[in-house]
Amino acid sequence: xxxxxxxxxxxxxxxxVTGDGNARRRLLDMGFTPETEIYVSGVAPFGGTVLxxxxxxxxxxxxxxxxxxxxxxx
Amino acid sequence: xxxxxxxxxxxxNPNVGKTSLYNRLTGSFEHVGNWHGVTVxxxxxxxxxxxxxxxxxxxxxxxxLTVYSxxxxxxxxxxxxxxxxxxxxxxxxxxxxxxxxxxxxxLEIGAPVLLAVNMIDELKKRGKKLDAEKxxxxxxxxxxxxxxxxxxxxxxxVEESARYIKSGKKRKTELTYLNKLPVKEFVSIIGRNxxxxxxxxxxxxxxxxxxxxxxxxxxxxxDAQVKEIGKYGDLQPxxxxxxxxxxxxxxxxxxxxxxxxKRIAEKSGKAGFRGGIAIDKAVLNKYAAIxxxxxxxxxxxxxxxGLVGKYLSELFxxxxxxxxxxxxxxxxxxxxxxxxxxxILCDGVILGVGGxxxxxxxxxxxxxxxxxxxxxxxxxxxxxxxDGFFRKIGLSGRSVFTMLMGFGCSATAVLTARGLxxxxxxxxxxxxxxxxxxxxxxxxxxxxxxxxxxxxQPFIIFGMYILGAAVAIMLAVLFEKxxxxxxxxxxxxIMEMPPYRFPTFERIWQIIWNNVKIFLVRVGTVIFAxxxxxxxxxxxxxxxxxVVGTDYKSIFEYVGEFFAPVFAPLGFGNWRAVxxxxxxxxxxxxxxxxxxxxxxxxxxxxxxxxxxxxLAFMVFTLLYVPCVATLAAIRKEAGRxxxxxxxxxxxxxxxxxxxxxxxxxRLILSNMGLGIGLALLIPVIVFxxxxxxxxxxxxxxxxxxCAGCTRGCxxxxxxxxxxxx
Numbered sequence: 001x002x003x004x005x006x007x008x009x010x011x012x013x014x015x016x017v018t019g020d021g022n023a024r025r026r027l028l029d030m031g032f033t034p035e036t037e038i039y040v041s042g043v044a045p046f047g048g049t050v051l052x053x054x055x056x057x058x059x060x061x062x063x064x065x066x067x068x069x070x071x072x073x074x
Numbered sequence: 075x076x077x078x079x080x081x082x083x084x085x086x087n088p089n090v091g092k093t094s095l096y097n098r099l100t101g102s103f104e105h106v107g108n109w110h111g112v113t114v115x116x117x118x119x120x121x122x123x124x125x126x127x128x129x130x131x132x133x134x135x136x137x138x139l140t141v142y143s144x145x146x147x148x149x150x151x152x153x154x155x156x157x158x159x160x161x162x163x164x165x166x167x168x169x170x171x172x173x174x175x176x177x178x179x180x181l182e183i184g185a186p187v188l189l190a191v192n193m194i195d196e197l198k199k200r201g202k203k204l205d206a207e208k209x210x211x212x213x214x215x216x217x218x219x220x221x222x223x224x225x226x227x228x229x230x231x232v233e234e235s236a237r238y239i240k241s242g243k244k245r246k247t248e249l250t251y252l253n254k255l256p257v258k259e260f261v262s263i264i265g266r267n268x269x270x271x272x273x274x275x276x277x278x279x280x281x282x283x284x285x286x287x288x289x290x291x292x293x294x295x296x297d298a299q300v301k302e303i304g305k306y307g308d309l310q311p312x313x314x315x316x317x318x319x320x321x322x323x324x325x326x327x328x329x330x331x332x333x334x335x336k337r338i339a340e341k342s343g344k345a346g347f348r349g350g351i352a353i354d355k356a357v358l359n360k361y362a363a364i365x366x367x368x369x370x371x372x373x374x375x376x377x378x379x380g381l382v383g384k385y386l387s388e389l390f391x392x393x394x395x396x397x398x399x400x401x402x403x404x405x406x407x408x409x410x411x412x413x414x415x416x417x418i419l420c421d422g423v424i425l426g427v428g429g430x431x432x433x434x435x436x437x438x439x440x441x442x443x444x445x446x447x448x449x450x451x452x453x454x455x456x457x458x459x460x461d462g463f464f465r466k467i468g469l470s471g472r473s474v475f476t477m478l479m480g481f482g483c484s485a486t487a488v489l490t491a492r493g494l495x496x497x498x499x500x501x502x503x504x505x506x507x508x509x510x511x512x513x514x515x516x517x518x519x520x521x522x523x524x525x526x527x528x529x530x531q532p533f534i535i536f537g538m539y540i541l542g543a544a545v546a547i548m549l550a551v552l553f554e555k556x557x558x559x560x561x562x563x564x565x566x567x568i569m570e571m572p573p574y575r576f577p578t579f580e581r582i583w584q585i586i587w588n589n590v591k592i593f594l595v596r597v598g599t600v601i602f603a604x605x606x607x608x609x610x611x612x613x614x615x616x617x618x619x620x621v622v623g624t625d626y627k628s629i630f631e632y633v634g635e636f637f638a639p640v641f642a643p644l645g646f647g648n649w650r651a652v653x654x655x656x657x658x659x660x661x662x663x664x665x666x667x668x669x670x671x672x673x674x675x676x677x678x679x680x681x682x683x684x685x686x687x688x689l690a691f692m693v694f695t696l697l698y699v700p701c702v703a704t705l706a707a708i709r710k711e712a713g714r715x716x717x718x719x720x721x722x723x724x725x726x727x728x729x730x731x732x733x734x735x736x737x738x739x740r741l742i743l744s745n746m747g748l749g750i751g752l753a754l755l756i757p758v759i760v761f762x763x764x765x766x767x768x769x770x771x772x773x774x775x776x777x778x779x780c781a782g783c784t785r786g787c788x789x790x791x792x793x794x795x796x797x798x799x
Binding site for chain 2: 009016017020021022023024025026027028029030031033034035036041042043044045046047048049051055056057058059060061062065
């Protein structure tokens with residue numbers, strides 16, 4: 001499942017980051033590497049944007065970037 | 075000064091406090107804020123140290139040497155061009171492991187690096203400490219724990235840096251993870267290309283593994299080379315994961331609990347990361363977020379323009395009138411000074427300039443709240459929660475930064491748009507920001523509204539701010555739907571949320587002082603001079619000298635009357651109004667000071683519909699060109715063509731909107747029933763048309779929600795690879 005299908009206030013583990021080009025590179029640079037644990041903190045009121053915390057920081061992601069991140073529940 | 079001159083650069087992730095440190099070290103007042111991408115330009119300053127000169131440069135923040143936006147490429151180019159003696163890599167202790175990612179890349183290219191671990195005091199509050207020695211032994215570069223809040227820390231940082239440069243030691247960090255990557259193989263394949271492109275071999279090899287567009291372009295690889303590299307497969311996540319794994323090893327036991335600090339930690343309670351989550355749960359609640367935001371903004375405006383600011387400003391204005399205007403004009407009259415000199419001094423200078431100066435308390439309050447929102451970290455949450463809405467109109471939550479800053483000063487806000495990654499979105503944000511009502515426009519509404527709408531003044535002012543924002547949003551929709559050149563389509567949005575911080579008095583004061591200084595300088599120079607010029611031109615004629623009390627026309631009367639017919643349909647087609655609008659092109663405050671020196675609002679807006687034409691005038695002032703400085707900023711960010719476009723856009727939007735306001739007002743005043751009926755009917759019709767239009771669009775396409783999407787349907791192509799190229 002991707003980050004778009006997650007529940008808030010839940011912890012997940014990243015399994016894979018798909019896609020190519022800039023968006024994927026930025027995700028990897030920001031620490032969304034496989035095996036990293038993330039916590040889903042919230043979803044924007046109009047939907048489509050999700051707030052996660054990883055490595056002690058908060059990062060907001062839009063649908064397109066979030067859908068590149070595959071996660072599994074831990 | 076004899077000594078040498080050293081060049082030191084401050085580099086690091088966004089929002090780690092580089093500029094705070096820079097200000098501390100150089101005694102500057104560069105703008106800082108608790109969000110990402112405040113610094114958009116390289117700034118440098120020379121400081122003296124121990125008989126040597128140090129040129130210290132502050133770079134915009136970046137996550138990686140692979141860049142995404144123009145301001146990041148400024149940093150990358152500066153780092154890569156190799157002219158610095160030392161890079162102070164500023165890291166934030168709360169986020170150290172992520173920050174070290176950039177550090178590793180700096181070490182990969184062999185740059186001389188010193189690690190400044192900032193915000194060390196925040197760690198103490200959490201009852202932990204940093205084992206700098208351990209970190210230093212593993213990374214083998216000097217580590218200096220600092221807190222930009224303290225002067226002593228900044229001084230120590232410079233001392234350590236100077237000592238490190240002078241020692242001339244080249245410490246070699248063993249980046250063991252590189253051995254696991256096929257660096258040597260890549261170098262053997264692309265070595266010659268790297269040579270030709272003037273890049274370091276290893277750097278080029280690693281960047282190629284990371285699929286870096288900039289380096290790949292420079293290398294100009296042949297098809298055979300591409301094929302050979304392709305054999306190694308997708309190395310991008312491997313490189314990132316290898317770096318992070320290395321960092322995790324380095325970071326093991328580096329940040330440890332400190333028992334002696336336990337009591338402090340208990341005292342500050344849940345503050346810090348977990349505390350942030352708790353606040354976010356409330357503030358970012360799906361249903362409460364937007365109401366909370368609107369409440370916050372309403373409170374800010376109510377205090378600034380209604381409850382507190384208004385009385386302070388009135389008091390200040392009264393002081394100027396009673397203590398400056400009255401005594402001076404009386405004493406000048408008692409010595410029978412010629413009327414024209416009294417006119418220039420009292421009406422031109424004191425009333426005109428003083429009338430603007432009276433707004434100082436409100437401007438201070440406005441910037442106080444903007445600083446508070448910015449520094450606490452709330453503004454980033456606003457960007458996040460409004461993103462869902464803004465993405466629908468082709469903007470992103472990050473545009474909200476720029477637009478909220480527009481409430482302060484349009485010209486400086488336009489410059490902050492550089493942090494936006496997408497070019498079209500950047501242009502759009504730059505075009506829309508001037509419609510947000512800047513602090514210079516406030517005096518105009520305030521004076522006119524208090525003259526014509528005494529009781530409703532705060533509501534009229536608030537209404538102007540809402541109108542500006544509404545116009546900006548409607549234009550964004552228009553650009554997105556009808557203007558191909560500005561259609562941004564689907565964009566990605568990856569933004570880091572800064573932690574909540576308790577705003578410090580010093581930083582808030584700094585933001586207020588910076589802006590108040592700009593305001594005071596403007597009042598003292600441009601506005602002062604313009605007031606005298608406007609007064610002279612509007613009270614003298616070439617042939618007859620001073621014209622007050624005579625039938626002769628002044629110079630501005632001729633010019634104003636020439637343009638006046640254009641504004642007649644808006645209800646203020648008289649030369650005085652036109653003159654003040656013209657002089658407002660230089661600085662918006664001058665609109666009201668011109669009005670004051672031309673006889674006051676009551677002399678300008680006359681007739682049966684005086685209040686209505688005053689309202690139309692306010693609308694026009696809100697929407698037309700903010701000032702030449704903003705135009706210059708737009709030109710800098712988007713180019714001359716877009717500046718001209720923006721100029722035409724602002725003028726035509728201002729004209730149209732005031733026209734609509736004036737005539738709807740006339741209609742309501744002359745025929746109450748019909749007016750109200752129409753006012754109710756029009757939104758209903760617009761709503762129906764919109765619903766029908768969107769329904770028609772949905773049917774025509776592939777069934778999924780991709781109306782107006784030009785890049786293929788995301789449902790068909792799940793990997794999203796076509797986005798953001």
